[in-house]
Amino acid sequence: MHVEPHLGPRGANYSPLSPVDFLDRAVSVFPNRQAVIWRDRRFTYGQFGAIVQRMADLLEARGIGSGDVVSIMCPNRPEMLAAHYAVPLLGATLNSVNTRLDESTVSYILEHSESRLLICDETCEGISSASARNANVPLLVLPDEPTHEGEKLFLLDGPTPPVRPFKARIEDEWHPIALNYTSGTTGKPKGVVLHHRGAYLNGIGNTLALGFDKQTVYLWTLPMFHCNGWCHTWAITAAGGTHVCLEKVDPELIFELIGKHGVTHMSCAPVVLYMLINHPARSSYQPTNRVSVATGGAAPTRTLIAEMDALGFDFIHLYGLTESYGPSSMRELEASETALPLEDRASLLAQQGSRHPTSNIVRVVDKNLEDVPFDGETIGEIVLQGNTLLAGYYRDPEATETVFEGGVFHTGDLAVRHHPDGHVEIKDRSKDIIISGGENISSLEVEGVLHQHPAVLLAAVVALPDSKWGEIPCAVLELKPGASTTPEELEAFCRSKIAGFKIPRRFIFQELPKTATGKIQKFMLREELSGKASG
Structure with missing residues (x-):
C-alpha cells in the first residue's frame, strides 16, 4: 500500500x-x-x-x-x-x-x-x-x-x-x-x-x-x-x-x-x-x-x-x-x-x-551499546528509548546531548538481565560501584545484607579513598529506635553472608542525608566522609 x-x-x-x-x-x-x-x-x-x-x-x-x-x-x-x-x-x-x-x-x-x-x-x-x-x-x-x-x-x-x-x-x-x-x-x-x-x-x-x-x-x-x-x-x-x-x-x-x-x-x-x-x-x-x-x-x-x-x-x-x-x-x-x-x-x-x-x-547494554546476555551476571548500563522521556535539559544543550549519546537515554544505572524472563535488576549506580584492590563491589549488595540485621533501619555504603586498596567500602547506618549494635557485630554478620573483600572496613552510626522523597544522598555522604579517608 x-x-x-x-x-x-x-x-x-x-x-x-x-x-x-x-x-x-x-x-x-x-x-x-x-x-x-x-x-x-x-x-x-x-x-x-x-x-x-x-x-x-x-x-x-x-x-x-x-x-x-x-x-x-x-x-x-x-x-x-x-x-x-x-x-x-x-x-x-x-x-x-x-x-x-x-x-x-x-x-x-x-x-x-x-x-x-x-x-x-x-x-x-x-x-x-x-x-x-x-x-x-x-x-x-x-x-x-x-x-x-x-x-x-x-x-x-x-x-x-x-x-x-x-x-x-x-x-x-x-x-x-x-x-x-x-x-x-x-x-x-x-x-x-x-x-x-x-x-x-x-x-x-x-x-x-x-x-x-x-x-x-x-x-x-x-x-x-x-x-x-x-x-x-x-x-x-x-x-x-x-x-x-x-x-x-x-x-x-x-x-x-x-x-x-x-x-x-x-x-x-x-x-x-x-x-x-x-x-x-x-x-x-x-x-x-x-x-x-x-x-x-x-x-x-x-x-x-x-x-x-x-x-x-x-x-x-x-x-x-x-x-x-x-x-x-x-x-x-x-x-x-x-x-x-x-x-x-x-x-x-x-x-x-x-x-x-x-x-x-528498557535495555541493558555494554560500552558498545550491545545488549548484554540474559544470564543474571553480566553487568551493563540501563538505557531507555521511547515516548516517555524528557525533551531535554532546560538551558543545557551539552548535558542533553551527553545523556542521549548513541540514540538512547543513558540512566547511569548498572544492571543485569535475568534468564529467561529478561527482568532487569540494578546492581548499582555507575558512580557508586566501589573498586577495592581491583575488585568491583556493589554498594547495593552490601546494603541489602546490612538491612537484614535486626538493629539496622537504613544503610548506605560508599567508597572511601585508601592508599593501599584504592577504595574501601564504608557503611553509614541509621539504627531502629531503641536498637543498638557494634562494628564488630556487624562485621561478623556480614562475614556470614558475603565475601570478605565486600565487608565494610568502617561502620559509622548517624542520620543519613535524604531528599524529600526519602532517597539517600550518597554524594553528600562522600563529601562529608572524604576527610576521613585512611592514609
Missing part, C-alpha cells in the same frame, strides 16, 4: 495528546463522582473542575499564558493537584518545587527556570518569600481559610465558572507541560523538560500497570512535587478514582486514613514504609483490605516485605527517573509467586522488572 496525500491527520481525526484531557472527561462523564478528599472536606469531579478553572482564570488575569513558567512550592493539598491542570491548560509550564529545599536552591530554580510566578502554601511561606524576593518573582500564598489579606489565594470555594474545555488551548503535544528539577542525589539540580505527550502516555501506562480504576482510593504519601507524583496526579483522574491528599508523612495519620477511606493504593520511598512498621500506631492498626504500595528508590528488603505483608500491604517495585516521567519499569509478584518462601519473594521484588505498557524500551 502506498501513502496517499489525503491519508493524514486533520481536525476531525487528530487531537494532541495531553493529560488535561483526563479532567475534561471526568467533569463531563462523572461530575458527581468523588474526586478529592482533604482533611474533612470532599470534592466531586465537577467541584474540582471548578477549582481548576478558578485557578486558571486567576493566573490568566495575572498575565500567565503560553510559554510562561509557573512555580509552586506546596505540600499535597487540592490546589497542588489543581495546578497540574490549571497551569498547562493555559499553555504554561508547571514547575513543582521540592518543599524541603533551602533558600539558595529555590532561588536558583526560580532564576534558572525564568519563573513568572511562585505559588506557595503557608507552611512554605518563609523560604518561598525569601526566594521569590531573591529571584524577583511575584508570590501568591495558599491559605487554609478564605481571606482577602495581601497576596492570598483561596480557591476551594467560590463561584462556579462556565464549563469550558480544559484542553482547548493545547495545540502541540510536544509543548512543555512540566519543568522538574532533579532531586539532588548527584549534585546541582538540572531542569528536566517534560511534554504533554509523554505525560499523557505515562499516565495511561500507570493506570494499566498499577490497576487504577473507578474504585481506586489513592493516598498521596508520595509528594506531588516529585516528578508530578510519578504522573499519578493525572493517572488517578484518568481512572476516575479518588485522590486522598496528605500534607505530611505521619504514620499515625496514614493508618487512620487507610481505614477511614478504604485506601486501595499508595506510593512512597521505602523510608516511609520503615516509618510505618516502626511506629507505635502499628500495634492498633487493623487492616480491612489489602493495599497496593508502589515503591521505588531502593529495593524492599525481606524484613520490610514480611512486616508490611502482615499489615496487609502488597508490594510493587517501580523503577524510573525524573527524566522518564517517573515509573519506566515494574516488578510485582505473579499469582504463582506469592506463595514462595520469603527469601525468594524478596529476591524477585528486588528486581526492577520489565517496562510497563506505554513506557520506554
Whole structure:
C-alpha cells in the first residue's frame, strides 16, 4: 500500500495528546463522582473542575499564558493537584518545587527556570518569600481559610465558572507541560523538560500497570512535587478514582486514613514504609483490605516485605527517573509467586522488572551499546528509548546531548538481565560501584545484607579513598529506635553472608542525608566522609 496525500491527520481525526484531557472527561462523564478528599472536606469531579478553572482564570488575569513558567512550592493539598491542570491548560509550564529545599536552591530554580510566578502554601511561606524576593518573582500564598489579606489565594470555594474545555488551548503535544528539577542525589539540580505527550502516555501506562480504576482510593504519601507524583496526579483522574491528599508523612495519620477511606493504593520511598512498621500506631492498626504500595528508590528488603505483608500491604517495585516521567519499569509478584518462601519473594521484588505498557524500551547494554546476555551476571548500563522521556535539559544543550549519546537515554544505572524472563535488576549506580584492590563491589549488595540485621533501619555504603586498596567500602547506618549494635557485630554478620573483600572496613552510626522523597544522598555522604579517608 502506498501513502496517499489525503491519508493524514486533520481536525476531525487528530487531537494532541495531553493529560488535561483526563479532567475534561471526568467533569463531563462523572461530575458527581468523588474526586478529592482533604482533611474533612470532599470534592466531586465537577467541584474540582471548578477549582481548576478558578485557578486558571486567576493566573490568566495575572498575565500567565503560553510559554510562561509557573512555580509552586506546596505540600499535597487540592490546589497542588489543581495546578497540574490549571497551569498547562493555559499553555504554561508547571514547575513543582521540592518543599524541603533551602533558600539558595529555590532561588536558583526560580532564576534558572525564568519563573513568572511562585505559588506557595503557608507552611512554605518563609523560604518561598525569601526566594521569590531573591529571584524577583511575584508570590501568591495558599491559605487554609478564605481571606482577602495581601497576596492570598483561596480557591476551594467560590463561584462556579462556565464549563469550558480544559484542553482547548493545547495545540502541540510536544509543548512543555512540566519543568522538574532533579532531586539532588548527584549534585546541582538540572531542569528536566517534560511534554504533554509523554505525560499523557505515562499516565495511561500507570493506570494499566498499577490497576487504577473507578474504585481506586489513592493516598498521596508520595509528594506531588516529585516528578508530578510519578504522573499519578493525572493517572488517578484518568481512572476516575479518588485522590486522598496528605500534607505530611505521619504514620499515625496514614493508618487512620487507610481505614477511614478504604485506601486501595499508595506510593512512597521505602523510608516511609520503615516509618510505618516502626511506629507505635502499628500495634492498633487493623487492616480491612489489602493495599497496593508502589515503591521505588531502593529495593524492599525481606524484613520490610514480611512486616508490611502482615499489615496487609502488597508490594510493587517501580523503577524510573525524573527524566522518564517517573515509573519506566515494574516488578510485582505473579499469582504463582506469592506463595514462595520469603527469601525468594524478596529476591524477585528486588528486581526492577520489565517496562510497563506505554513506557520506554528498557535495555541493558555494554560500552558498545550491545545488549548484554540474559544470564543474571553480566553487568551493563540501563538505557531507555521511547515516548516517555524528557525533551531535554532546560538551558543545557551539552548535558542533553551527553545523556542521549548513541540514540538512547543513558540512566547511569548498572544492571543485569535475568534468564529467561529478561527482568532487569540494578546492581548499582555507575558512580557508586566501589573498586577495592581491583575488585568491583556493589554498594547495593552490601546494603541489602546490612538491612537484614535486626538493629539496622537504613544503610548506605560508599567508597572511601585508601592508599593501599584504592577504595574501601564504608557503611553509614541509621539504627531502629531503641536498637543498638557494634562494628564488630556487624562485621561478623556480614562475614556470614558475603565475601570478605565486600565487608565494610568502617561502620559509622548517624542520620543519613535524604531528599524529600526519602532517597539517600550518597554524594553528600562522600563529601562529608572524604576527610576521613585512611592514609
